Amino acid sequence: MQYKAVKGFKDILPSQVKTWDRVESEGKRIFELFGYREIRIPILEKAELFARGIGQDTDIVSKEMYTLTDRRGAQLAMRPEATASILRAYIENKLYAATPVHKLFTIGPMFRYERPQKGRRRQFHQIDVEIIGDPGPRSDSELMFMIMHFFTCLGLAELILHVNSLGCMECRGPFRAELKRYLQEHVEQLCPDCQESMETKPLRVFDCKVERCIQVMKDAPTMLDFLCRDCTVHFDAVKVYLRELNIDFVVNSHLMRGLDYYTRTTFEVQTRELGAQNAVAGGGRYDLLMKELGGPDSPAIGFAIGEERVVELLEEQGRVEADGPDIFLAPLGTEAEDKAFMWLQELRKAGLRCEMDYRSSGLKAQMKHGDRLGARKVLIVGQDELAKGKGILRDMSTKSQMEISLEDPVKEIIRLKEERWQ
RNA sequence: GUGAGUGUAGCUCAGCUGGCAGAGCACUGGGUUGUGGCCUCAGUGGUCGUGGGUUCAAGUCCCAUCACUCACCCCA
Numbered sequence: 001m002q003y004k005a006v007k008g009f010k011d012i013l014p015s016q017v018k019t020w021d022r023v024e025s026e027g028k029r030i031f032e033l034f035g036y037r038e039i040r041i042p043i044l045e046k047a048e049l050f051a052r053g054i055g056q057d058t059d060i061v062s063k064e065m066y067t068l069t070d071r072r073g074a075q076l077a078m079r080p081e082a083t084a085s086i087l088r089a090y091i092e093n094k095l096y097a098a099t100p101v102h103k104l105f106t107i108g109p110m111f112r113y114e115r116p117q118k119g120r121r122r123q124f125h126q127i128d129v130e131i132i133g134d135p136g137p138r139s140d141s142e143l144m145f146m147i148m149h150f151f152t153c154l155g156l157a158e159l160i161l162h163v164n165s166l167g168c169m170e171c172r173g174p175f176r177a178e179l180k181r182y183l184q185e186h187v188e189q190l191c192p193d194c195q196e197s198m199e200t201k202p203l204r205v206f207d208c209k210v211e212r213c214i215q216v217m218k219d220a221p222t223m224l225d226f227l228c229r230d231c232t233v234h235f236d237a238v239k240v241y242l243r244e245l246n247i248d249f250v251v252n253s254h255l256m257r258g259l260d261y262y263t264r265t266t267f268e269v270q271t272r273e274l275g276a277q278n279a280v281a282g283g284g285r286y287d288l289l290m291k292e293l294g295g296p297d298s299p300a301i302g303f304a305i306g307e308e309r310v311v312e313l314l315e316e317q318g319r320v321e322a323d324g325p326d327i328f329l330a331p332l333g334t335e336a337e338d339k340a341f342m343w344l345q346e347l348r349k350a351g352l353r354c355e356m357d358y359r360s361s362g363l364k365a366q367m368k369h370g371d372r373l374g375a376r377k378v379l380i381v382g383q384d385e386l387a388k389g390k391g392i393l394r395d396m397s398t399k400s401q402m403e404i405s406l407e408d409p410v411k412e413i414i415r416l417k418e419e420r421w422q
Numbered sequence: 423g424u425g426a427g428u429g430u431a432g433c434u435c436a437g438c439u440g441g442c443a444g445a446g447c448a449c450u451g452g453g454u455u456g457u458g459g460c461c462u463c464a465g466u467g468g469u470c471g472u473g474g475g476u477u478c479a480a481g482u483c484c485c486a487u488c489a490c491u492c493a494c495c496c497c498a
Contacts, residue, residue, distance in 0.1 A: 124498075193494095276493065279497070279498055306498030364459090367457090
């Protein structure tokens with residue numbers, strides 16, 4: 001019996017961990033720079049929290065949640081996203097009593113029962129960032145400024161920021177009515193899926209990829225035409241700040257969110273290089289959610305970064321992190337091996353990353369081993385070298401080599417390392 | 423949930439209209455060499471995803487099933 005990982009659940013292998021680590025540590029570094037603090041939330045919540053927060057009718061809740069009943073009959077769910085949990089924690093711990101505005105982030109796995117494909121797993125990881133308590137457009141702009149800065153720091157240019165406003169309860173009603181009217185007029189041109197969803201979720205039609213629907217939606221009324229005065233002022237301010245901050249963006253009136261709780265500003269960072277799953281980060285404002293979940297009437301905005309999508313982008317661009325040892329010891333013969341073994345531990349104690357192959361083997365095999373590990377230097381010590389008292393230090397990238405004294409090679413190597421290997 | 427594609431050595435794959443299971447890389451050992459990488463000789467390694475069917479004969483054709491991949495859907 002060959003055991004395999006559960007469908008849609010993947011191992012993150014040693015060769016990839018450095019890249020993951022870089023994404024997360026870079027995120028932490030930048031978010032903390034901007035005043036965000038980490039919060040760690042549980043993986044399991046009452047299923048009802050998500051039903052209430054995300055929306056009973058969304059696909060996420062109605063068919064993608066991993067739900068379970070615990071031994072006492074409680075209905076639980078593995079979190080499909082982080083925002084609802086963060087708000088629950090905020091309310092439960094009365095964080096609002098401490099300071100008026102909270103800027104939080106969390107990193108971790110999320111679970112959705114979907115058919116796996118490129119950039120989409122059943123267990124996936126998000127970096128989730130939220131600002132709770134500030135209604136103003138500066139928070140909106142700060143988040144977008146920060147997220148683009150994050151991607152720039154990772155070396156990912158070529159990403160496009162899409163921005164839209166979904167309006168508030170005031171203006172959304174009239175817009176939906178008008179949109180339905182428009183769709184009604186063009187029913188026969190829509191694909192079957194859209195014909196079905198136009199009554200319940202007319203906004204969904206904006207997302208459709210069928211050419212006929214795209215054509216129809218080209219001339220459809222957009223939310224932006226229906227924004228009320230406050231929403232217009234808000235959205236205009238966001239755009240002005242972004243321009244003044246020199247952030248490139250496109251206003252995309254077709255940009256919709258899958259979760260019910262979004263209001264006003266929404267945004268998404270997209271790439272062309274990931275196939276169908278082109279959003280590497282997305283988010284928006286959700287001013288009504290806090291109250292909906294039983295908390296104070298408090299505005300909030302946030303976004304989530306899809307970690308595997310970012311990692312995949314970095315991998316595709318060959319930007320994987322090197323993780324080889326500083327030096328690999330290649331001794332030949334028992335005497336040299338025993339000495340090298342001692343040197344090895346001394347070097348490690350001194351803070352150098354080093355490795356050797358404890359299985360006695362020929363130089364050929366050892367060099368290969370060192371090369372595979374990505375070692376920067378190899379120290380070769382055979383019979384001749386022992387006799388001469390000088391080992392050969394070879395640089396794996398330049399292929400150049402030099403002799404070093406075996407009198408106290410540990411000290412010698414540490415000295416060379418401090419001189420940046422010359 | 424729907425559709426398409428792929429399952430042959432550890433990895434990447436070839437195997438035609440059915441006829442003895444293959445290559446490259448990797449691995450092990452030898453030769454050559456200026457102490458590894460190039461060259462060279464040999465060796466290890468397979469129930470051809472699984473189950474059934476057609477046939478004298480199936481990796482190849484048919485049916486079923488499982489797995490993976492991509493896309494729809496959905497979303498980060």
